[in-house]
Amino acid sequence: MTDGPHNPHAQAAFRKEAQLPTTKAKAAEQHALKMGLPGADSIGDPTIGTFSRGPLPLYAGISTMLKLPYLEDVRKASDYDVGFLGVPFDIGTTFRPGTRFGPQGMRRASTQYTSFYSFEMGVDLFESLDMCDLGDVFTIGNIEKSFDQISRAVAQVYTSGTFPMIMGGDHSIGYPCVRGIAPYVGGRVGIIHIDRHLDTLEKDMDERMHTCPWFHATNIPNAPPTNLVQLGIGGWQTSRAWVKGAREKGTNVFTMDDIEDLGIAKAAEVALELAWKDADAVYLSFDIDSVEAGHVPGTGWPQPGGFTPREVLKLLRLIAAEGLCGMECVEVAPCYDVGDVTSVMAVHACMEVLGSLVDHGKLPARRAPIANADLNAWKGT
Numbered sequence: 001m002t003d004g005p006h007n008p009h010a011q012a013a014f015r016k017e018a019q020l021p022t023t024k025a026k027a028a029e030q031h032a033l034k035m036g037l038p039g040a041d042s043i044g045d046p047t048i049g050t051f052s053r054g055p056l057p058l059y060a061g062i063s064t065m066l067k068l069p070y071l072e073d074v075r076k077a078s079d080y081d082v083g084f085l086g087v088p089f090d091i092g093t094t095f096r097p098g099t100r101f102g103p104q105g106m107r108r109a110s111t112q113y114t115s116f117y118s119f120e121m122g123v124d125l126f127e128s129l130d131m132c133d134l135g136d137v138f139t140i141g142n143i144e145k146s147f148d149q150i151s152r153a154v155a156q157v158y159t160s161g162t163f164p165m166i167m168g169g170d171h172s173i174g175y176p177c178v179r180g181i182a183p184y185v186g187g188r189v190g191i192i193h194i195d196r197h198l199d200t201l202e203k204d205m206d207e208r209m210h211t212c213p214w215f216h217a218t219n220i221p222n223a224p225p226t227n228l229v230q231l232g233i234g235g236w237q238t239s240r241a242w243v244k245g246a247r248e249k250g251t252n253v254f255t256m257d258d259i260e261d262l263g264i265a266k267a268a269e270v271a272l273e274l275a276w277k278d279a280d281a282v283y284l285s286f287d288i289d290s291v292e293a294g295h296v297p298g299t300g301w302p303q304p305g306g307f308t309p310r311e312v313l314k315l316l317r318l319i320a321a322e323g324l325c326g327m328e329c330v331e332v333a334p335c336y337d338v339g340d341v342t343s344v345m346a347v348h349a350c351m352e353v354l355g356s357l358v359d360h361g362k363l364p365a366r367r368a369p370i371a372n373a374d375l376n377a378w379k380g381t
């Protein structure tokens, strides 16, 4: 590593890497060899087994999220700091469907991320966190009943003291996801919503579609619209009815121009101030279509003019620095994707948030599980 005055970030990254443990990775490697038998005599590398049982090769094996353990018994979620939860649901879609395959797309793309390490942040998620893939919510062919299933599933994860990392699904799930957390927070819940679309209709096509989550989430008694911050809104797909909804509710809206004028760092600071005002927790809703359409073709409503990947990743890092009660990544529709770039972007966003939570001491910070939690506490909200 060359020292010099012009690469302080890289030098800091090298220093942080030198401090990271390898304990869990080594143990996992031993376990993989034990399960998959040592490799053939001709193989020189002693870490290579006959059967692939660890993260390598990236293209092999069973695609759980990040090749993490699949937690079949959801009652044991409390053993983990982070639980990835798929919500394969797209009947709230008003244009192109396909986000029911979002969780599977993200799982497939996630194998590229199984080094778990961010050079710039100097974080190794595998060493720092116990994570699992909780599989998927059993969504069905009815929006409201599926919402009930989603709220119940999210409540199960959250009351286990586990960080819910939710993989959508269309954006209608924002409402039942927040609803599944809010009753257990104690105080007020703020929401940071990154999107090109306001999604503040009461109903669309006579149902609570993916254009509607924030109208309903902000009717939850402890999730008021004044603590909802909507970042990146704009373009030619925003209906005037959405604007009416946001105006009447009094949500906090920032267009791409607002954010560009403020700069990403200041925009994050302002968003955090608003979302955290008198709040005990903040939930993050990341719509992949907030990113410039050219980078994320695999989504239902691609739109030009959004964030560049680099901008949005920085924004996500800064928002996560203050801690979160959960995150959803929605609107990934792999059937329109090109070379999995949209799924990769979605996985990268989740990794960036987890990395920042670890880097800022917000994870691992397992909340004590709520004993005998009422998983229906959200009913009526």
Ligand SMILES: [Mn+2]
Binding pocket: 171, 195, 196, 197, 287, 289, 290, 301, 331
């Ligand atoms: Mn959107």
